[in-house]
Amino acid sequence: MPVGVPWHQLLLVCLSPSLLPAATPWEPGRFGGQITIAERGEPKTLNPVLALDAPSRDVIRRMMGDLISINRATQQTEPGLAESWRVSKDHLHYTLTLREGVKFSDGHPFTADDVVFSFAVYLDEKLGSPQRDLLMPGDKPIQVVKLDARHLRFDLAMPYAAAERLFDSVAMLPKHLLETPWREGRFAQMWNAGTPPAQLAGLGPFRLKEYKPGESIVLERNPFYWKKDAAGKQLPYLDSLRFLFVANEDAQVLRFGAGETQLLNRFAARSAVLLPADLLTDLGPGLEYSFLFFNLGETGRPWFRDAAFRQAVSAAIDRDAMVRLVFSGRAAALATHVPPGNAHWMNTAVPRPKRSLEQARALLQKAGFHWAADQSLLDNTGHRVEFSLVTSAANEERLKMATILQEDLRQLGMDVHVAPLEARSLIDRVTRTRQFDACIMALGGGDADPNSEMNVWMSDAAMHLWNPSQKKPATPWEAELDDLMRRQMVTSVPTVRKQLFDRVQQIEAQQLPLISLVSPHILVAASKQVGNFRPAVLDHYTLWNAEYLYLRDSGRK
Amino acid sequence: MTLGLRPEAPVNKPVRLLLAILLILLAIPWSDGARQDRAIPFHPPDGAHWLGTDGFGRDVLTRLVAGTRASLAAGLLATALALAVATVLGALAGYYPGWRDEFAMRLAELFQSLPWLYLVLGIRSVLPLSLPPSLALLGIALVSGLTGWTRPARLVRGVVLSARTRDYVLAARAFGAGDLYLLRRHILPETFPVLAVQASVLLPQFILAEVTLSFLGLGIGEPAPSLGGMLSALRDLSVLSTYPWMLSPAVVLLLTLTGCNWLTRHSNR
Numbered sequence: 001m002p003v004g005v006p007w008h009q010l011l012l013v014c015l016s017p018s019l020l021p022a023a024t025p026w027e028p029g030r031f032g033g034q035i036t037i038a039e040r041g042e043p044k045t046l047n048p049v050l051a052l053d054a055p056s057r058d059v060i061r062r063m064m065g066d067l068i069s070i071n072r073a074t075q076q077t078e079p080g081l082a083e084s085w086r087v088s089k090d091h092l093h094y095t096l097t098l099r100e101g102v103k104f105s106d107g108h109p110f111t112a113d114d115v116v117f118s119f120a121v122y123l124d125e126k127l128g129s130p131q132r133d134l135l136m137p138g139d140k141p142i143q144v145v146k147l148d149a150r151h152l153r154f155d156l157a158m159p160y161a162a163a164e165r166l167f168d169s170v171a172m173l174p175k176h177l178l179e180t181p182w183r184e185g186r187f188a189q190m191w192n193a194g195t196p197p198a199q200l201a202g203l204g205p206f207r208l209k210e211y212k213p214g215e216s217i218v219l220e221r222n223p224f225y226w227k228k229d230a231a232g233k234q235l236p237y238l239d240s241l242r243f244l245f246v247a248n249e250d251a252q253v254l255r256f257g258a259g260e261t262q263l264l265n266r267f268a269a270r271s272a273v274l275l276p277a278d279l280l281t282d283l284g285p286g287l288e289y290s291f292l293f294f295n296l297g298e299t300g301r302p303w304f305r306d307a308a309f310r311q312a313v314s315a316a317i318d319r320d321a322m323v324r325l326v327f328s329g330r331a332a333a334l335a336t337h338v339p340p341g342n343a344h345w346m347n348t349a350v351p352r353p354k355r356s357l358e359q360a361r362a363l364l365q366k367a368g369f370h371w372a373a374d375q376s377l378l379d380n381t382g383h384r385v386e387f388s389l390v391t392s393a394a395n396e397e398r399l400k401m402a403t404i405l406q407e408d409l410r411q412l413g414m415d416v417h418v419a420p421l422e423a424r425s426l427i428d429r430v431t432r433t434r435q436f437d438a439c440i441m442a443l444g445g446g447d448a449d450p451n452s453e454m455n456v457w458m459s460d461a462a463m464h465l466w467n468p469s470q471k472k473p474a475t476p477w478e479a480e481l482d483d484l485m486r487r488q489m490v491t492s493v494p495t496v497r498k499q500l501f502d503r504v505q506q507i508e509a510q511q512l513p514l515i516s517l518v519s520p521h522i523l524v525a526a527s528k529q530v531g532n533f534r535p536a537v538l539d540h541y542t543l544w545n546a547e548y549l550y551l552r553d554s555g556r557k
Numbered sequence: 558m559t560l561g562l563r564p565e566a567p568v569n570k571p572v573r574l575l576l577a578i579l580l581i582l583l584a585i586p587w588s589d590g591a592r593q594d595r596a597i598p599f600h601p602p603d604g605a606h607w608l609g610t611d612g613f614g615r616d617v618l619t620r621l622v623a624g625t626r627a628s629l630a631a632g633l634l635a636t637a638l639a640l641a642v643a644t645v646l647g648a649l650a651g652y653y654p655g656w657r658d659e660f661a662m663r664l665a666e667l668f669q670s671l672p673w674l675y676l677v678l679g680i681r682s683v684l685p686l687s688l689p690p691s692l693a694l695l696g697i698a699l700v701s702g703l704t705g706w707t708r709p710a711r712l713v714r715g716v717v718l719s720a721r722t723r724d725y726v727l728a729a730r731a732f733g734a735g736d737l738y739l740l741r742r743h744i745l746p747e748t749f750p751v752l753a754v755q756a757s758v759l760l761p762q763f764i765l766a767e768v769t770l771s772f773l774g775l776g777i778g779e780p781a782p783s784l785g786g787m788l789s790a791l792r793d794l795s796v797l798s799t800y801p802w803m804l805s806p807a808v809v810l811l812l813t814l815t816g817c818n819w820l821t822r823h824s825n826r
Contacts, residue, residue, distance in 0.1 A: 250794040270795045321595045325612055393774045396793055403779045407593050420774030
């Protein structure tokens with residue numbers, strides 16, 4: 001999934017508890033005050049069922065609650081609106097018990113009926129919710145059965161590894177406010193910028209107070225929020241949370257530098273020099289990976305389908321230069337698409353790629369390529385190896401990586417023309433018209449579990465970028481990938497899943513359908529005034545624990 | 558050097574200097590500055606790199622000269638093309654009133670009503686992705702030239718419309734001169750001052766068009782330099798605030814456009 005676009009597959013995380021930090025207690029906070037954070041753009045909707053864009057998700061998530069949550073620090077599931085859950089032996093049935101006395105932000109009680117209603121809405125085909133695919137393991141919708149006012153059973157059509165994580169980020173909806181519009185077909189028009197705060201209710205720590213289009217949105221403390229701190233005081237600590245709309249990352253950095261905002265959510269390494277070092281936190285490699293891929297389909301050039309050609313290209317790439325020149329050293333070079341930030345799932349047996357032009361030349365020569373007198377590379381029919389490389393014009397880092405790649409491949413005699421494209425045009429070319437030769441992209445904004453990548457690795461998937469929507473696997477190694485990914489999806493034994501996914505990475509490293517490049521570090525910043533600031537490598541990096549954030553007495557310096 | 562101006566309005570020294578620099582830039586062989594020295598990104602100016610290096614360790618001065626030459630070449634080619642189209646269509650419209658005049662002027666109005674930048678962007682988007690720098694430069698010149706002919710064409714039409722009824726033209730016609738002869742010998746020379754002024758107006762406009770397209774990533778692509786491509790590095794706030802030598806393309810662009818402005822003022826004098 002392209003980074004920043006989808007959220008329906010971003011939040012499944014399945015890491016071994018032994019590899020993850022244990023939860024540490026929160027500092028007792030001080031009540032009151034407001035934290036301001038700048039958003040790159042304005043929310044397109046406040047409707048959690050339809051939200052696709054990052055600003056909408058960031059705001060909605062603070063106002064909504066889910067049944068089971070993933071703790072972004074420990075990356076383990078923890079009770080949310082459901083205080084406990086039980087899994088049947090065949091892993092097909094989950095029974096959840098709801099907390100007692102939970103109320104929506106308008107004071108209306110939250111019951112099992114709201115849960116049944118919420119899942120009916122998310123699974124409504126007409127609404128096309130981005131979460132819908134997630135809630136259909138095995139292409140069959142999860143069945144939700146109300147047992148009583150506090151108990152529900154969720155029936156799955158097939159075993160699905162780590163299924164309880166599906167509940168994270170599925171916001172529970174107030175039936176008393178939304179059922180009538182849903183039945184009347186007006187649901188898609190509900191909860192937008194013009195909705196009065198009184199008509200919008202959620203189960204999160206904050207609720208809507210004021211929306212100034214084009215300027216900001218202010219959320220205030222939800223007086224009915226269920227969560228309490230260790231001393232039994234009702235959260236959140238803050239009176240309000242303000243999202244300021246700005247045009248781009250530079251504006252975010254400048255506002256933070258000027259003290260107008262107290263938090264700076266993920267930013268690029270190039271902006272780090274503009275910030276005081278003591279306010280900046282480098283969380284190391286995240287889950288995002290950038291990669292080069294060729295069009296291996298019928299519209300692509302024949303050499304692209306030759307594994308030796310792709311191996312030669314990979315050997316020629318100076319990933320270390322990308323880390324140094326593009327990310328100022330704040331990134332990790334990659335051997336496969338699984339970055340070091342995803343320590344549990346990474347296959348450490350796959351060797352780290354080393355740049356070797358000699359090896360690249362030998363591979364090309366063996367595959368029938370040769371060089372002209374002017375050192376340009378020719379294929380076995382005498383044609384020059386020349387192709388275009390598309391990437392997003394809006395992404396400075398990827399443009400720079402393309403320039404480095406262009407020079408690296410020039411040293412092999414390849415003539416690469418970089419063509420920056422507007423994001424939508426790029427996606428259209430890659431996934432629909434297939435009018436491209438090679439492309440640099442990034443995926444994996446917040447997902448560690450292999451299940452979330454089914455749409456990339458299955459040969460019949462639309463996001464099988466190098467040759468999508470195949471009727472049957474075009475190559476034996478793609479058939480094997482299909483089999484491995486299917487098996488890991490339904491296997492409930494973690495070690496077996498790991499072995500299967502290790503093999504996926506081995507095949508990837510040999511066949512190189514995606515030539516992985518680098519994984520950038522997650523960089524965030526916070527004013528020293530902010531207490532309980534514990535950024536995580538999963539989205540939302542700084543506000544995931546908004547209910548625990550508080551403002552200290554001392555001023556920000 | 559008079560550029561078709563009246564003999565009594567010679568071009569002054571700064572403009573001569575500018576033209577000399579332009580000729581030198583266009584004529585001398587020069588590296589394209591694509592070679593990367595990854596050990597010295599953003600190296601400040603010193604004896605080896607007079608204007609420092611960029612983020613890939615490429616020499617900024619070398620790229621600046623090559624980039625200025627590319628931008629100027631695109632501007633000059635586009636200007637020549639626009640004036641050629643304007644002369645032909647303007648002369649036809651002015652010399653042959655009737656359907657040809659109507660057609661040329663309606664066509665001019667159509668082009669004038671289109672926002673040029675969007676038109677240029679639209680045309681560029683249908684061109685192949687894989688354009689080598691030389692073809693990209695020609696493409697920009699072609700697109701800019703074909704969208705920028707309308708104003709000079711109207712002016713040429715006006716001059717031709719007036720000249721065709723002058724006494725000396727009527728006399729030549731009475732002596733049996735043909736249309737082509739009249740246009741070439743008596744009428745078109747009347748348009749030269751107008752064309753010279755228009756050239757000085759169009760050149761900076763087309764240089765800016767190239768800069769805009771390359772800045773947006775639609776013009777001359779990496780690794781070939783152009784002023785627009787080099788300026789695009791300044792979109793990064795950290796570059797803008799930390800490495801002042803990266804501002805040199807902006808200074809050169811400013812000087813170039815100021816020089817064109819001087820040229821326009823002298824042409825008008």
